[in-house]
Amino acid sequence: MPKYVYEFSEGNKDLKELLGGKGANLAEMTNLGLPVPPGFTITTEACRHYLEHGEVPDGLAGEVAERLAALEAAMGKRLGQADDPLLVSVRSGAAFSMPGMMETVLNIGLNDASVEGLAAQSGDARFAWDSYRRLIQMFGRTVQGIDGELFEDAIEAAKRDKGVTSDVGLDADDLRKLVEVFKGIVAERTGRAFPDDPREQMDLAVRAVFSSWNAPRAVLYRRQERIPADLGTAVNVCAMVFGNLGMDSGTGVAFTRDPASGRQGVYGDYLQNAQGEDVVAGIRNTVPLGDLERIDKRSYDELMSIMERLENHYRDLCDIEFTIERGRLWMLQTRVGKRTAAAAFRIADQLVDQGVITLDEAVARVTGDQLAQLMFPRFDEGAERTRLGRGMNASPGAAVGRAVFDSYTAIKWSRSGEDVILCRRETNPDDLEGMIAAQGILTSRGGKTSHAAVVARGMGKTCVCGAEEIDVDTKNRRLTAPDGTTVEEGDVISIDGTTGEVFLGAVPVVASPVVRYFEGEIDPASDQADDLVRAVHRIMHYVDAARRLYVRANADNAEDAARARRMGAQGIGLCRTEHMFLGDRRQLVERLILADTEEEQEEALDTLLPLQQDDFVELLAAMDGLPVTVRLLDPPLHEFLPDITELSVRVAVAEARGEKHENDLRLLQAVHRLHEQNPMLGLRGVRLGLVVPGLFTMQVRAIARAAAERLRAGGRPRPEVMIPLVGTVQELEIIRDASLRVLAEVGEEYGVELDFPVGTMIELPRAALTAGQIAEHAEFFSFGTNDLTQTVWGFSRDDVEASFFSAYLEKGVFGVSPFESLDVDGVGRLIRIAVEEGRRARPGIKLGICGEHGGDPVSVHFFHAAGLDYVSCSPFRVPVARLEAGRAAARR
Numbered sequence: 001m002p003k004y005v006y007e008f009s010e011g012n013k014d015l016k017e018l019l020g021g022k023g024a025n026l027a028e029m030t031n032l033g034l035p036v037p038p039g040f041t042i043t044t045e046a047c048r049h050y051l052e053h054g055e056v057p058d059g060l061a062g063e064v065a066e067r068l069a070a071l072e073a074a075m076g077k078r079l080g081q082a083d084d085p086l087l088v089s090v091r092s093g094a095a096f097s098m099p100g101m102m103e104t105v106l107n108i109g110l111n112d113a114s115v116e117g118l119a120a121q122s123g124d125a126r127f128a129w130d131s132y133r134r135l136i137q138m139f140g141r142t143v144q145g146i147d148g149e150l151f152e153d154a155i156e157a158a159k160r161d162k163g164v165t166s167d168v169g170l171d172a173d174d175l176r177k178l179v180e181v182f183k184g185i186v187a188e189r190t191g192r193a194f195p196d197d198p199r200e201q202m203d204l205a206v207r208a209v210f211s212s213w214n215a216p217r218a219v220l221y222r223r224q225e226r227i228p229a230d231l232g233t234a235v236n237v238c239a240m241v242f243g244n245l246g247m248d249s250g251t252g253v254a255f256t257r258d259p260a261s262g263r264q265g266v267y268g269d270y271l272q273n274a275q276g277e278d279v280v281a282g283i284r285n286t287v288p289l290g291d292l293e294r295i296d297k298r299s300y301d302e303l304m305s306i307m308e309r310l311e312n313h314y315r316d317l318c319d320i321e322f323t324i325e326r327g328r329l330w331m332l333q334t335r336v337g338k339r340t341a342a343a344a345f346r347i348a349d350q351l352v353d354q355g356v357i358t359l360d361e362a363v364a365r366v367t368g369d370q371l372a373q374l375m376f377p378r379f380d381e382g383a384e385r386t387r388l389g390r391g392m393n394a395s396p397g398a399a400v401g402r403a404v405f406d407s408y409t410a411i412k413w414s415r416s417g418e419d420v421i422l423c424r425r426e427t428n429p430d431d432l433e434g435m436i437a438a439q440g441i442l443t444s445r446g447g448k449t450s451h452a453a454v455v456a457r458g459m460g461k462t463c464v465c466g467a468e469e470i471d472v473d474t475k476n477r478r479l480t481a482p483d484g485t486t487v488e489e490g491d492v493i494s495i496d497g498t499t500g501e502v503f504l505g506a507v508p509v510v511a512s513p514v515v516r517y518f519e520g521e522i523d524p525a526s527d528q529a530d531d532l533v534r535a536v537h538r539i540m541h542y543v544d545a546a547r548r549l550y551v552r553a554n555a556d557n558a559e560d561a562a563r564a565r566r567m568g569a570q571g572i573g574l575c576r577t578e579h580m581f582l583g584d585r586r587q588l589v590e591r592l593i594l595a596d597t598e599e600e601q602e603e604a605l606d607t608l609l610p611l612q613q614d615d616f617v618e619l620l621a622a623m624d625g626l627p628v629t630v631r632l633l634d635p636p637l638h639e640f641l642p643d644i645t646e647l648s649v650r651v652a653v654a655e656a657r658g659e660k661h662e663n664d665l666r667l668l669q670a671v672h673r674l675h676e677q678n679p680m681l682g683l684r685g686v687r688l689g690l691v692v693p694g695l696f697t698m699q700v701r702a703i704a705r706a707a708a709e710r711l712r713a714g715g716r717p718r719p720e721v722m723i724p725l726v727g728t729v730q731e732l733e734i735i736r737d738a739s740l741r742v743l744a745e746v747g748e749e750y751g752v753e754l755d756f757p758v759g760t761m762i763e764l765p766r767a768a769l770t771a772g773q774i775a776e777h778a779e780f781f782s783f784g785t786n787d788l789t790q791t792v793w794g795f796s797r798d799d800v801e802a803s804f805f806s807a808y809l810e811k812g813v814f815g816v817s818p819f820e821s822l823d824v825d826g827v828g829r830l831i832r833i834a835v836e837e838g839r840r841a842r843p844g845i846k847l848g849i850c851g852e853h854g855g856d857p858v859s860v861h862f863f864h865a866a867g868l869d870y871v872s873c874s875p876f877r878v879p880v881a882r883l884e885a886g887r888a889a890a891r892r
Contacts (some may be wrong), residue, residue, distance in 0.1 A: 004042060006023070015027070017095050038238075086240075098222065105208075131244070133182055150185050223816065253319070254322065257350075266288075269288065299324050303329060394464060398494070398507070400421075403493050404490075420439060421440045440495045442470075464496070470482070543889075550571070588607055684725060686724060686725050686735055708746055732774060759846070785854075805817060
């Protein structure tokens with residue numbers, strides 16, 4: 001039989017998949033000899049069995065009993081013992097840190113008898129009854145599913161009756177009465193009394209942890225972070241140590257470096273006479289960790305020594321939870337800490353400088369998503385602004401939006417296209433969906449380690465926490481600044497997660513220094529460059545040398561091409577020529593469609609030719625010396641014609657007035673003739689080139705003449721002609737042969753040699769499956785993964801994203817949209833087939849991708865593994881693709 005329960009001393013940090021992150025790290029600290037309360041971990045295998053079968057696996061109860069007996073022997077007391085009770089905490093702990101699962105339940109083992117024993121042993125009746133009310137409150141909310149507001153309302157009522165503002169003001173008698181109120185809530189809401197058997201309390205809590213793996217908030221977070229759904233969670237049972245035994249006790253959270261900026265120093269929060277959940281819940285405002293040196297220097301010095309040891313051991317920023325019980329320090333948790341994007345780059349750079357990690361390791365610790373966050377704008381320091389107040393700079397960035405005061409409104413308004421700022425006194429796991437929907441989060445309570453701060457940093461959301469000078473009134477849906485300024489729900493505010501400031505109205509934003517660096521405006525070696533820019537430069541320089549994949553850009557004009565080049569693009573992977581036919585030129589396309597004779601058709605094409613030629617001259621000049629892949633006209637032809645309903649009305653009105661309408665009538669007839677039920681699968685791409693004679697050859701002639709002109713001017717043009725939507729090799733042959741004839745003609749006309757490749761776009765499943773045949777006549781493939789995804793799935797993107805995609809994401813059919821991150825199992829398999837067969841038929845064939853997936857970090861790793869030569873994406877995503885291409889190479 002598998003082993004389901006491990007003592008802390010039996011594990012280590014490398015067993016995260018089995019023991020969860022929390023359990024593995026508790027084991028690691030135990031083996032390092034650090035002061036960890038004894039306990040044991042129930043494995044993720046037990047959780048998976050429970051979720052699959054609806055009951056715990058055979059043998060688990062016996063193993064738990066055995067480990068519990070060992071724990072009782074080590075502590076010299078039994079769980080819930082009446083005169084001197086052993087109390088334990090039960091905590092979830094998945095392999096990945098994952099908000100949304102069951103929160104910790106503390107003080108398991110207390111009942112009406114053992115609370116008296118705890119009071120006697122501690123010499124503090126208030127502490128004992130406070131611990132008991134915490135157990136009932138946590139157990140009722142997290143295990144029994146009772147609305148937490150019922151308990152909070154009861155505490156508020158008790159404080160009002162006593163005339164105090166903090167729960168610390170409640171004495172033992174007040175808390176004894178509160179326990180009875182809490183037990184009444186449990187009985188009313190569950191139909192049974194609060195369980196007083198300590199082992200039953202523990203077993204129910206363990207099952208609740210297992211079940212919380214599939215809680216809606218946990219499922220939502222897994223989708224957001226792309227965490228596999230079948231991992232399960234471990235459960236950690238740990239002997240209690242108490243931070244609420246008086247002012248010589250307390251609890252805190254510490255970081256070995258600032259998780260917001262990455263700078264070295266003493267960072268964290270401490271709260272005297274409190275248990276751990278009080279810190280992250282933000283119920284009482286904490287003091288900075290540095291104040292602990294004044295409060296309890298002996299514990300502070302020991303903590304600093306342990307923090308240094310842990311960072312050196314893990315070789316990374318560590319996030320630490322600790323408790324001080326009457327002057328004795330206990331370590332409750334450590335993990336590699338979540339950090340902002342800026343902190344990730346700074347810390348990686350610092351650790352390389354300190355010789356702790358290699359550059360390869362540094363590259364593995366930053367991501368393309370983090371780099372994209374650093375490229376977002378920030379507030380203009382020179383702009384006029386009205387400051388409402390200031391809190392803690394919990395997660396950097398500039399966020400502007402309408403103030404909302406609950407998650408439901410945040411979700412509702414954001415779905416309507418509004419940018420919102422979620423304003424709360426403090427957040428809790430119930431706010432997760434609203435936090436995801438919001439541009440930023442503002443709280444009036446809590447510190448840098450509160451729920452809002454930790455979750456916001458993990459998601460890359462701007463967050464200001466603990467702005468206690470601002471009164472957030474969630475019931476009346478308003479916030480009030482110290483000067484009396486009131487912000488009602490729907491009013492616009494701006495929050496600066498870098499400084500912690502909150503402003504009234506929309507503050508203008510400016511380009512970030514990282515974008516200015518990529519644009520070439522900031523020299524990384526100059527005084528203008530801060531440590532963040534230098535860290536980004538160092539890593540980008542390294543990944544550019546390491547990566548195998550080239551990175552190109554999707555650009556349709558010289559301005560976008562020039563920007564892409566500044567961003568580091570090594571060519572253009574997709575120039576959409578249909579974008580060149582918009583505006584005034586649309587009428588020329590209408591003339592082409594309405595042409596009744598070859599002469600009229602040629603006249604229209606002759607008018608379009610020089611316009612196209614000028615476009616290509618500018619594009620080739622902007623990308624001189626680099627490849628430029630030009631896709632011939634692709635969209636359905638009816639897109640260039642007026643709307644059929646509008647045109648019908650126009651014709652009908654003209655007829656009713658007796659006016660002449662010959663052109664509109666001809667246009668309407670053409671619209672009817674070209675109307676398609678499903679234009680995505682209709683007359684477009686190569687089919688259009690075959691049906692409308694001269695259209696594609698006109699475009700190829702324009703490309704060829706532009707290249708010839710650039711050659712005459714001393715340039716180095718490298719155009720590539722891409723034929724779209726090919727489904728069979730015969731289509732490709734016809735257009736390719738015509739294109740080669742045009743190249744020869746133009747070359748002879750200009751007296752130059754025009755030898756540039758003609759290839760195709762693979763965007764139909766049949767093209768992928770017959771890639772070997774197609775490769776015999778194509779010098780390159782570019783995978784159009786947007787359309788390939790549509791045709792593989794049978795989705796019309798514009799229709800399905802607005803209709804049922806949200807339901808598919810909520811039900812778990814998708815973890816992420818296949819248009820956002822490549823469907824590796826379906827679309828990816830077709831790409832692998834096409835790569836293998838294409839290379840077999842033509843060993844030197846060039847292979848790339850030009851769909852939006854070219855800028856998606858996860859997809860870039862697949863393209864590297866599949867053996868493609870380049871990816872192409874929007875200009876703004878070019879640095880992201882460069883970084884991920886380098887990370888993919890460094891991992892191998």
